[in-house]
Amino acid sequence: MQDDFNQRFERVITLISMRHDKTLGAIFSISLMVAALAGCSPDQSKQATNTETTSTPSAAVNHQLAQLEVSNANAFALDREPVFIPLYDLGLDANNPKAQQLAIKSDEQILPSQLVDTDGDETLDALLFNADFASAQTRRFTVSADPSISKPVVKKQTQAEISIKEGGEWQGKEYVGGTFKNVDRVTPPPQYTDHSYWIRYEGPGIESDKVGYRIYLDWRNGFDIFGKKVHEMVLQNVGQDGYDSYHHNADWGVDVLKVGKSLGMGGFGFWNGKSVELVSQVDTRDAIITNNGDLYSGFIINYKGWQINDTKLDLKAHFTMTAGSRLVKVDLNASKEIPNFAIGMVKHPGTTLLQGNTEKSGYAWTYVGSWGKQSLSGPDDHLGMAIIFRRGDRQEQTEDESSYVSVMNDNGGNLEYYFLAAWEHELDGIKTEADFKAYLEREVDRLTKAPRIRFESTLSAEAKQNLLTPESALSWAKKLADSELDRKTLKYHYGGWDEYRRRPAKFEYDVAGLQIQALQDLNGVSPDQRYVDAAEIVTGSFVTEEGNIHTFPPELFSIDLTNPGRVLILLEQRTGKEKYRKAVDYLRNHLKIHPRTSEGAFWHRATYPNQLWLDGVYMGIPFLIQYASIYETGAVQHASFKEGIHEFDITRNRLRADNGLYIHAWDESKEAFWADKETGLASQYWSRGMGWLAMAMVDVLDYLPESETDLRKTMLDMVNEFAADIIRYQDPETGTWWQITDKPGELANYRESTGTAMFTYFLAKALNNGYxxxxxxxxxxxxxxxxxxxxxxxxxxxxxxxTNQCLVAGLGFGRDGSYDYYMTERIVSNDPKGNGPFIMAGIEIYKLLKQAQ
Structure with a gap:
């Protein structure tokens, strides 16, 4: 039966990828989307004024590829908000002819769209469209691939270009004669430098209908601004009549920034402790246009052999703009880690330094800006500039002689940020400091709370037929396990790389613990040597021959780091290797000295003193109970069992509210800034927090013997109580749970997959075991x-x-535990904290359905 299901699954994949245009529109029907969309308010937003829309031919329904539901997560309107749909999620790649036929429909209108290269690898990878949203509005969209659709006529709203001279000759460092020609890529020759008169306006340029920018492709690496008085594209004419024209006011606008030796507008370099070293000493620098479309444009600069101190590295910078925006998105990727990477802007006399809120919670964006009479266009003209970056990415804010400097943390050689300029003479320009600050605040909120997207491709919908069979449940678990083994699971070994945290892999609960544990559980019902091997390749790699654990800081007393011990127990039992026994003994002994609350609950870690978190119950107690059941006996074993179940008692007494839900955390000292000053409690019911607790409940029962009657009764009562409470908050439409459990449909809240997977696992396992x-x-x-x-x-x-996984959520260190905080954390796909419970849930549903056969 399992092989039959897998064969049907693969046939669906093949048929759908080959025959989107013949049958899929007819078969695409998914009740969750229909029910969800039926309740949406009608679209009241306007289309962008500089585009036209076209009615949809009825034949387009036969070519439907996906449906989307997109919700504005902010309490203000969004104008031409960019929405990206990966081609991979549509079941296409750039070479598929259907990619060129893609169209976006909303309310029977075809919207402007563009195929784009989002990562700068010179391969189209996503479909972009822009849409307007009223405050908190939800809109529906359909993606189709129909060659008969007449695409809307779109006024060009972005542009990227680089133009070099041909037909002249080099005379030393100056190019004499010739005419300009736009090219897709260029590597300047060794003699090229500033004022060589070979590259038009001295480097690549990029613009939207709001503003334009250029980057000097020479030792200065300066970032400059073209202020615009029109919405039309202007770069194609700038500098065509000589190098001085754009320094003078014209109908289109003017060069408005004096860059000098500074970072200019949003530039980058290396902070040596006293000043910024620009990206000057390089072997070569290449500029490549990656996108030059109506809605989205961009280019990359590859800096080869950038010399910093006594080392050289390569740096790739990708710059992109979208229609209707002043922002340039910058993605930097270096071949080596860069300590003290610096970004910033020119520091002009008489300007005001503006700083955004650095106390924002979570993975929020913030800004540094300047405002004042700093425009070259006139002595009284105001110009605002800003960089926007993740709150946690900055080490310090400083300055040197010429620049306001933000020194950034090293993120494995990667950095993502934005820069922008606002000139008062733009059409409908920003004219005051107060308005500029308000604009920046809105932009960081817009970036922090990106639109919530529910997505269902036709490919996916067809593959999801007949879900409620044992074979299909097991197959979905295996599909994700196998997909992640191919993608990244095996990269988390000691010395490997943690993709989402952008740092070397560590002995942590999510991969080394949870996801590897899920693979071992999967091997129990569907044996596969790859699942077995993953335990030693990943988790086992952190254990030395002496039984020490790499990357385990004992002084941190992090209860999270106990969780991978469950996999080490399995490895010890499987291999008999002494090093694993030493490692699990060490973890157990470390728990004996772990700091606790006055009632005996484990602190979450030393940097979170006196705090009990729901997460920590799962991280520590199943290991404790499992260790006791295998390695301890008699009174010692019984004491360990009591110690573990006591943690559940404290959790229930302290964290369970009158509505039956559990608060995320409690601070006994009531000193944490997120804690209620009377109760010490956090304020929100986080679904994954309760998911951790729910999984811990059923997992400890695996190792708590029947002879421990009272302790088992405590846990069984808690399981039944929690099950009754949590299903009252199950989304009636989809059967899932929301990020903040008790606030479905509230602004920015969303249906969250990791908590849903954990609750599914909890319910199914409790049923299978008769709880x-x-x-x-x-x-x-x-x-x-x-x-x-x-x-x-x-x-x-x-x-x-x-999809739709909350990457991480916690308390403290800038995370205030408010509702708004939980809405700021990143929403991702394929994170181990969701993958593990998904696989485990599939196994338990497989067993549940198998029992019914």
């Missing part, structure tokens, strides 16, 4: 169906992705 009565089978299966229908994307290569 819950049969009446819970229906909500368990509904949760599982929602998990697959709402959060799985199927790709044409046979891999799948798990």
């Amino acid at each position: 819950l009565p049969a009446e819970y089978k229906e909500p368990a299966l509904k949760a599982y169906q929602g998990l697959i229908k709402e959060f799985v994307t199927v790709h044409a290569d046979g891999k799948i992705s798990m």
Whole structure:
């Protein structure tokens, strides 16, 4: 039966990827999307004034590829908000002819769209469209590939170009004669330098309908601004009549910034402790146009052999702009880590330094800007400039003789930020400091709370038929496990790389613990040597022959770092290697000295003193109970069992609210800034926090013997109580749960997959083991169906992705535990904290359905 299901799955993948244009529109019907979209308010937003729309031919429905539901997560309107749909999620690649036929429909209108290269690898990888949203508005869109559709006529709103002279000759460092010609790429020759008169306006340029910028492609690496008085594209004419013309006011605008030896507008370099060293000493620098479209344009500069101190590295910088925006997005990728990487802007006399809120919670954006009479266009003209960056990416704010400087943390050689300028003489320009600050605040909010997207491709929908069979449940678990083994799981070994945290891999709970544990569970029902091997390749790699654990800081007393010990127990039992026994003994002994609250609950870690988190119960207690069941006996074993179950008692007494839900955390000292000063409690019910607790409940029962009657009763009572409470908050439409559990539909809240997977696992496992009565089978299966229908994307290569995962959430260190905080954390796909529970949930649903056969 399993082989039959896999063969049907692969046939679906093949048929759909080959025959989108014949049958898919007819078969694409998914109840969760229909129900969701039926309740949406009608679209009241206007289309961009500089575009035209075209009615949809009825034949387009036969070529439908996907449906989207996009929600504005902010309490203000969004104008021409960019929405990106990866071609991979549509089951296409850039070479598929259908990619050129893609169209976006909303309310029977075809919207402007563009195929784009988002990562600068010179391969188209996404479909971009712009849409307007009223405050908190939700809109529906359909993606189709129909050659008969008449695409809308779009006025060009972005541009990227680089122009060099041909037909002349080099005379020393100056190019004499010739005419300009736009090219897609250029590598300046060794003699090229500033004022060589070979590259028009001295480097690549980029613009939107709001503003333009140029970057000197020479030792200065300066970033300059073209202030615009018109919405039309102007770069194609700038500098055509000589190098001085754009320094003088014209109908289109003017060069408005004096850059000098500074960072200019949004430039980057190396902070040596006293000043910024620009990207000057390089072997070569290449400029390549990656996008030059109506809605999205960009270019990359490859700096080869940038010399910093006594080392050389390569740096790739990708610059992109979207229609209707002043912002340039900058993605930097270096071949080596760069300590003290610097970004910033020119420091002109008489300007005011503006700083955004650095106390914002979570993965929020903030800014540094300047405002004042700093424009070259006239002595009284105001100009605002800013860089926008992730709150946690900055080490310090400083300055040197010529620049306001933000020294950034090293993120494995990667950095993402934006720069922007606002000139008062733009059409509808920003004219006051107060208005500029308000504009910046809105932009960082817009970036922090990106639109919430629910996505279902036709490819995915067809693959999700007949979900409620044992074979399909097991197959979905294996599909994600196998997809992640191919993508990144095995990269998390000691000395490897943590993709999402952008740092070397560590002995942590999510991969070394949770995801590897899920693979071992999967091997128990569907044996595969790759699953077995992953335990030693990843988790085992952190253990030395002496039983020491790499990257385990004992002084941190992080309860999170206990969780991978469950995999080490398995490895010890499987291999008999002494090093694993030493490692698990060390983890158990470390728990004995772990600091605790006055009632005996483990602190979350030393930097979170006196705090009990729901997460920590899962991280420490199943390991403690499992260790005791295997390695301890008699009174010692019983004491360990009592110690573990006591943690659940404290958690219930301290964190369970009158509504039956559990608050994320409690600070006994009531001193944490997020804690209520009377109760010490945090303020929100976070679904994944409760998911950690729910999984811990059923997992400890695996190792708590029947002879421990009272302790088992405590846990069984808690399981039944929690099950009754949590299903009251199950989304009636989809069977899933929301990021903040008790606030479905509130602004920026979203249906969240990791918590949903954990609750599904909890319910199904409790049913399988007889902890819950049969009446819970229906909500368990509904949760599982929602998990697959709402959060799985199927790709044409046979891999799948798990979407809408909250990457991380915590308290302290800039995270205030407010509702708004939980809305700021990144939403990602294929993170181990979701992958593990997804695989485990599939295994338990497989067992549940198998019992019914």
